[in-house]
Amino acid sequence: MDTLTTRPSVAEGEPATPQPLTSRRIRSDRAFFGIVSSSGVLVLALMVAVGVFLSYQAFDALQARGLAFFTTSEWQPDRNQFGVAAVLVGTLLIALVAVAIALPLSILTALFIVEVAPTWLRSTLVALVDLMAAVPSVVYGLWGLFLLQGQVVGVSRWINSWFGWIPFFKVNGADPTSPLSSASVYSASAFIAGVVVAMMVMPIQCVVMREVFSQVPPGEREGAFALGSTRWGMIRVVTLPFGRGGMIGGTMLGLGRALGETIAVLLIISPEFVIKFRVLEVGANSVSSLIALRYSEASGFELSGLMAAGLTLFAVTLVVNFTASWFIARSRSGASSEA
C-alpha cells in the first residue's frame, strides 16, 4: 500500500527554504475582474464627472460673485445681482417644518409597529409605510396642492391668531381678528410645502427607525419587563436608548430627502426672493424649485449661477447624509445594519 503523504526530499544538511506562495488568477478570472472592476471604475468616473463638472460650471458664477453669492437674496443675473441666501433659507425652512412634523409621527409609528401592534396588523403597517416611501413625489404634490392646502390654511390661520406674537408665526397683511379676512395670505407658504414634504419624509424616517427598534436585544426588553416596568417604561429605558443612533440617522436621511425635494415644493409655493422666516405667510422658495423655474431661459452665466446654487444644495445634503451614516454606523444598533 502506498503512503498517502510524502515528504519532499530535502538534501541533508541544507536548510529548508520557504517556498514562495503566489496565487495567479486564471485567464477567465482575469477577464471577469477586468469587466467587473472596469464597471466599478466607470461608475466612479461618472459620479466624479458629475461633481467635477458641476463645480467647474459653477466656478464662473462663484468667482464673479465671491462670498456675496451666499449673502445676496435676489436672483437677477442680468444685473449681476444674484445669490442663494433667500432660496437656501427657504429650503432649510421647508425641510425644518417637514422634519418637525414628521419626526414625532415617525418615532411613534415605528414604536407602534414594533412594540404595540398585534401581529396581523404589523405586516400590513410595514407594507404600508414602505409603500408610502415609494409613492412618487408628484402624486404627493397634487394631493398637497388640491386637497391639503385648503385644509391646512385653517390651521395656519389658527396658529397665526394665537401665536402670531412669535416672529416665526407672524403673517404680514393678515387680520386674525376678522373671520372673514381672505385666506390667500396663508396659502402657498413654506408651512404648507413643509407639511406635504413631511408626508414624504415620514415613511423614510420610519423605515430606518423600525429597522433599528426591531433589533433591540430581547433579553434587555424582557429584563425591563421582569423588573416590573410598564411597556412605555421599557421603551424609555431600553428601546429608545438602544435605537438612538438609528433615530438620529433616520432623521438626517429624511432631512436630506426633504432638502432635495423639487416637484412637490414647486407645485405648492409661489416663488419669492426674499429672506424670510415667517413660515405661515404666502411665498417661499427653495434651491431646487429655483433651478426648475429658471433653467429654461437661463443664459450661460445664469446657468453657472444655477449650478452654483445646486452645488451649494448638494454640499448641504452631502454633509447631512454623511452625518447620518456616521451616526448609524457608530451607534450600538447600527454596527451590524447597513442602513
Next chain:
Amino acid sequence: MTSTIDSMGQREEHAEQGAAAPAAAPRTVLPARPTATTAAPQRRSIGKISRRDVLDLAGALLSAVCTTALLFGRLTSLHGKFGSVVVGLAVFLVIYTALVALHDERPAVIDRSMTVAMAISGLVALVALTSVIFFVLYRGWDALTKANFYFNDLSSTGPSEPLTSGGVGHAIVGTLIMTAIALAITVPLGLACAVYLNESSGRVSKLVRTVVTAMTALPSILAGLFIFATWILVLGFERSGLAASIAMSIMMLPIIIRSADVVLRLVPGNLREASAALGAPQWRTVWHVVLPTARSGLTTSVILGVARGIGETAPVLLTAGYTASLNVNPTANPMVSLPLAAYVLVKSGNDNLIARGFGAAAVLMILVLILFTLARILGGRPAGRLSKRQTKRAAARSKGDIARIDASRSSLPEVTS
C-alpha cells in the same frame, strides 16, 4: 413597604454586629415577614381587555367628538376638516389621560396615554396614505374610465374638449421607453459595480463605495441639470427621451448599487468558500453561487430603484421637454413621461386638463403599486431561501444529476483494488 424597611434595618444592625464580633455573625438573615397580611392578594387577569379599558376608550372618544363638534362652529371660529381632526385627536388624548388618571397610578397613566399616542400616529400614517391614493384616484376617475385616455395623445385635443377625446397614451409610452433605456443602462452597470464592491477589497473599491454613498444624496434635479448642461448645451443634442433616461440612470445608479451591495454582502460566506473549495474559479463562484443566492434581493433592489426613477419629475422636466404628441423615437424630439405630463397638465389651470393630469398621476401611481407588489412578492425571502417551485426544480435537477452519475459509473470499467 414595611418589610423592606424592616429588612434594611436588620441588615444595618447585623453589619454593626459583624464589625464587633466577626466570628459569630450569621451569614444569611431572613427578613422578618409581615405578620398578618391584610387581605389575600387578588389575582389579576393579564393580557385581557377589561371592561374599564373599553369604557375609558369609548368615553374619551365620545367626549372628544362632542368637544370638537362644539369647538368647531359653535364656540370658536375654527373650521375645516383637517383642523377638526387634529384638534379632535389632541382632545381625545387629553381626555383619555384624564380618565385613566382617575383610577390608575402615574406609570400606568403614562403607559396608557403613550400607547394611545402611538396608535394615533399609526392611524395618521394609514389615513394619510389612503387619502393620497383615493384622492388621486377620485380626481382622475373621470379620465381613467375612458378607454381613449390610455391610447390617444393630446396633439389634436383642444384645452376645452371633453375627456372623451385625447389621453395620455404618449406619456405612458414615453415612461415605458425611458424606463426601459434607464434599466438597460443601470442593471448591468449597477450589478457589475455591486459585484466589484463585494469581490475586491482594495483602496479603489472603498473609494467607489464612498463616492456611491455620497451620490445617493444627489438631489434629483441636479442629475437633470448635469445632463441638461452637458448633453444638451455642450454636446448640442436636442432634448429627447434618451437624455431623460440618462439623467434617470444617473439618479438610479447609486440607489441600485447601494441596495445591491447590501444584499450581496448578506450571502453566507460558507457558500462562497464551499464553491472555492470545489475548485471553482471566482467568476464561476459569483455566477453560479453568489448571484443566484441573492437573486430575490437583487430583483427587489432593481425594482425599488425603478419605482424611484419612474416617479421622478425633476430630471425629466429639464431634459425631455414637453410634447402633446406621441413620439416613439427616444433619440430625437421631445418625449414626455407620466409624472411630467401630470405636472404640466395640472399647472395649466384648465379643468379638463387638470382631470387628465390627475389621471396621469393615477396611472403612474398604479404602475408604482404594481412594481412595489412585485418587489414584495419576489423579495420577501432572505438570500438563499427558495420558493416552493424553486425547491421542486432544484430537487428535480439533483435527481437528474444522480441518474447521470449512476449512468456514467456503470459505463466505467470496474475498479479493481
